[in-house]
Amino acid sequence: MRTAFIDTLRELARKDDRVFLLTADMGYSVFETFMDEFPDRFLNTGIAEQNTIGIAAGLASRGKIVFVYSIIPFVTMRCFEQVRLDLAYNFMNVKLVGVGAGLTYGPLGSSHHALEDIAIMRSLPDMTVLCPGDPIETKELVKRSFEYDGPVYIRLGKNGEPKIHSDGTRIEIGKSITVLEGSDLALITTSNMLETGKRWVDEWKQDGINASLISMPSIKPFDSFTVENLIDDEIPIITLEEHSVIGGLGSIVSEVIAKKGKSVKFQQIGINDEFSHIIGGHDFQRKKFSLDAKPSLKFIE
Template identity: 60%
Template sequence: MRDTFITELVHQAELDDRIFLITPDIGYSVLEKFRDRFPDRYLNVGIAEQNAVGVAAGLALSGKIVYVYSIIPFVTMRCFEQVRVDLAYMRTNVRMVGVGAGFSYGPAGATHHSIEDIAIMRALPNMTVCCPGDPVEVKEIIRQSVTHDGPMYIRLGKNREPKIHNELSDIKIGKASQIKKGKDLCILTTSNMLEQGYNWTNELTNYGVEASLISFHTIKPFDKEMVLNIINEGVPILTLEEHNIIGGLATSVSEVIAESGKGVKFKKIGVPDMYSHIVGDHEFIRNKLILNGNGIQEILEWL
């Protein structure tokens, strides 16, 4: 996702000279494409995330479209007050781009894990929250972000995520994307769990289960209409996210279900309300805390 992000940002910067990129001393081997092409529109402020947001807000108020890139905990939590006041409250055209969704930085430990960011950012008025799940979604969200009005948070994985969508997929900020259609189950995913959801839909066919797959690449504004359509169809809903089960996709979906006044079978799979004290890489921690080794048997027993 990182490579897709910077490639598309360079392309958009060639078309629009208002685009500006800021980093708090991170992104080496990623951001050089932009830095070398547009040195006058690139700024490394050093290890000073709060300052990065303040500078970005000032540039945005001067007419720039500013992207601030860093690891998710640094670009959301370390500078949260500045994001709240300088971006959300003032509705400035700044895009906070965080890399390392969930346990992507597994061996670095809980300080570098990102399991609260969606909840934090979606609670901010005026903030748009995008969580693309594959490179196709990343490309489209970055392209559309240039003309988006107001601040955005864009949550990225790392790299080498496979393409789940085809290049002709209709991806729009604020609208969920249906990838597969099934009659027995609906799997709703966000961010870097799209691939897992896709694999599950394929695997479930071996057990005679036809599952829909929907990617919620935008958490705010949330596509309530999509969820209401599923509720009206009476299909069981399963949410899948590499984020705390509190405050993210599961919470967004359950709010719609509760307000609909209708009953539907619902299950959430995500990070338990705890920090990881497990030492291991991304896949190891994900399997231990979210998937329990596989997850298919758990789904089948639930259905």
């Protein structure tokens, strides 16, 4: 996803000299091509995330389209007051790009884990929240965020997520994408769990269960219409995310179900209300939180 992001940003920067990139002491191997091509539109601010947001707001106030790149906790939580007041409150045209969704930076511990970011960022008025699941969604949503005049948070994975969509797929803010059709149940994923979701749906098909796979990269605005159709059709729903079960995709779908006022079978899969106190790689962490194996489908019987 990181490569898709920077390649797309370079394309946009060639077309529009308002594009400006800030990073807080990271991404050297990722940004070398951008730095070489646009040295006057790149700034490494160092480990000073609060100051970085202030700089971004200032640049945006002078007409720049600013992208700020850092590890998720540092571009959301460490500088949240500045994001809230400098960007969201003033509706600045700044795009926050966080890398390392969920437990991606497993060995670095809770300081680098991103389990609360969706909940935090979607609570901000006027903040658009995008969580691409593969390089195609990343490329498309970087373009859509560039076209959108306002603050955006983009949540990226890191570990070489494969392409799920075909080249040329159009991804829109506020819309979901039905990757696979099915009528027995619907699996809705967001962010870096799209690959896992596709594997589960493929395995269920071998077991005779015809499930649909829906990617939900746009968290805010949210595609409530698709979820409401599933409720009307009485199709059981499972949500899958590498994020806390509080405030993320599952919570949003729960809200849609509650507002709809109709009963539907529903299961939420994510990180329980806890920190990871054990150090280990990404795969190890996913296994610890039971994100690596298909759930039981007894709830749909």
